[in-house]
Amino acid sequence: MQFLDVSYEVKLDSAQRALREDGSISYSFPFFFVIPLGTEGLGASKPLQCRILPPTFRSKGLYSDPISVTYKLHGVVRYRNEQDTSSEMPQTVKKVEKSQTIDFLPYTEVEPPTHVASFPGEFVLKTNSPIWKYALGGRLGELTMSTREPLPLAYSPYENRPCTDLTLSITVHAPLAVQRLRAISLNVKPAIRAKTFYASEPMPCLPKQTSLTRNQSIRLHDEIIKLEHMDFTQLDWRYSPYIETEEPPGYEDAVTDVAPERTPTSASRRDDSVDEWKASVRIPIQPDQAMLPTFCRSLISRSYSLVLRVRVAGIRTRKADFEVPLQVVYLRSSQVRNDSVHDERSRSCIGPEGLLAQQDELPTYHMRSR
Numbered sequence: 001m002q003f004l005d006v007s008y009e010v011k012l013d014s015a016q017r018a019l020r021e022d023g024s025i026s027y028s029f030p031f032f033f034v035i036p037l038g039t040e041g042l043g044a045s046k047p048l049q050c051r052i053l054p055p056t057f058r059s060k061g062l063y064s065d066p067i068s069v070t071y072k073l074h075g076v077v078r079y080r081n082e083q084d085t086s087s088e089m090p091q092t093v094k095k096v097e098k099s100q101t102i103d104f105l106p107y108t109e110v111e112p113p114t115h116v117a118s119f120p121g122e123f124v125l126k127t128n129s130p131i132w133k134y135a136l137g138g139r140l141g142e143l144t145m146s147t148r149e150p151l152p153l154a155y156s157p158y159e160n161r162p163c164t165d166l167t168l169s170i171t172v173h174a175p176l177a178v179q180r181l182r183a184i185s186l187n188v189k190p191a192i193r194a195k196t197f198y199a200s201e202p203m204p205c206l207p208k209q210t211s212l213t214r215n216q217s218i219r220l221h222d223e224i225i226k227l228e229h230m231d232f233t234q235l236d237w238r239y240s241p242y243i244e245t246e247e248p249p250g251y252e253d254a255v256t257d258v259a260p261e262r263t264p265t266s267a268s269r270r271d272d273s274v275d276e277w278k279a280s281v282r283i284p285i286q287p288d289q290a291m292l293p294t295f296c297r298s299l300i301s302r303s304y305s306l307v308l309r310v311r312v313a314g315i316r317t318r319k320a321d322f323e324v325p326l327q328v329v330y331l332r333s334s335q336v337r338n339d340s341v342h343d344e345r346s347r348s349c350i351g352p353e354g355l356l357a358q359q360d361e362l363p364t365y366h367m368r369s370r
Contacts, residue, residue: 050296108293114325132316141174152327163286184314186232192225202298235279
């Protein structure tokens with residue numbers, strides 16, 4: 001498909017000349033070929049990542065369909081010999097054509113964090129697991145772990161191996177002694193999941209895993225990029241005292257003159273109400289291999305997520321599995337200097353999920369000092 005056609009006129013006296021071994025003269029001239037934003041058409045309702053051409057791409061899976069995105073630069077040079085002053089015959093125009101396969105890697109923008117509610121069942125940002133007193137039972141309390149989308153992996157002219165980090169928060173709600181808490185350790189096995197959606201007919205913007213059951217023409221190619229396993233010991237626990245509160249009056253009681261009898265909340269009536277202990281760990285994310293940017297087009301799209309398996313030692317509880325959205329972007333030099341976080345103009349695609357996202361305030365990244 002030809003999507004961009006430009007003309008460039010050059011005079012021979014401005015081109016570089018070189019004498020070849022056979023006595024002929026070769027002419028060469030450098031040029032910049034710029035593919036502007038919106039070459040395939042601007043869609044105001046689409047996020048910026050869906051308004052750029054996809055990068056050069058080729059699937060690596062042995063058992064997946066052979067999908068690829070390839071670009072070729074096709075040049076047509078028209079020329080004519082110098083006019084002989086003694087001849088009145090006009091020189092005919094000749095042409096030479098040449099095609100060259102090129103790699104295309106576009107600059108991209110940082111989008112706001114993913115609106116997780118628009119992707120039901122696709123991400124897991126919080127888990128709750130019981131804490132057992134004995135190996136065969138005896139519930140002692142509860143362990144809650146939660147996280148949020150990290151800052152994007154940002155490639156730039158100054159950074160070809162970017163790094164970000166994920167913060168995992170841990171809350172223990174159980175009558176454990178401080179010595180028991182200090183014995184708790186975490187084993188984290190992180191990986192990056194690369195999800196490539198492709199179809200033989202146009203897909204909805206920002207496809208998701210639920211699209212696979214709704215549209216049989218959409219397929220998904222999964223790829224896992226493993227990261228270094230990590231162990232965390234001697235966690236820095238913070239004490240959070242339990243505060244007993246009362247329920248506010250109901251609507252009917254509030255509008256009457258009779259003062260209702262106050263009753264404690266269900267939390268204050270619990271027999272196992274205890275204080276909380278909180279800790280957090282930072283998990284560095286730095287893949288060894290180069291990754292394509294997040295992108296979406298009508299026939300192919302690429303998105304990423306972080307998958308974590310967390311095992312807890314020192315107490316009896318279950319392992320926890322997470323899947324967290326992740327952006328991969330390629331920034332211009334100006335974007336790096338401006339330290340841009342995200343483009344407030346970016347919008348979700350119009351549709352049931354898009355309208356759902358527009359009803360709520362877009363989340364923002366949790367900025368951390370680096």
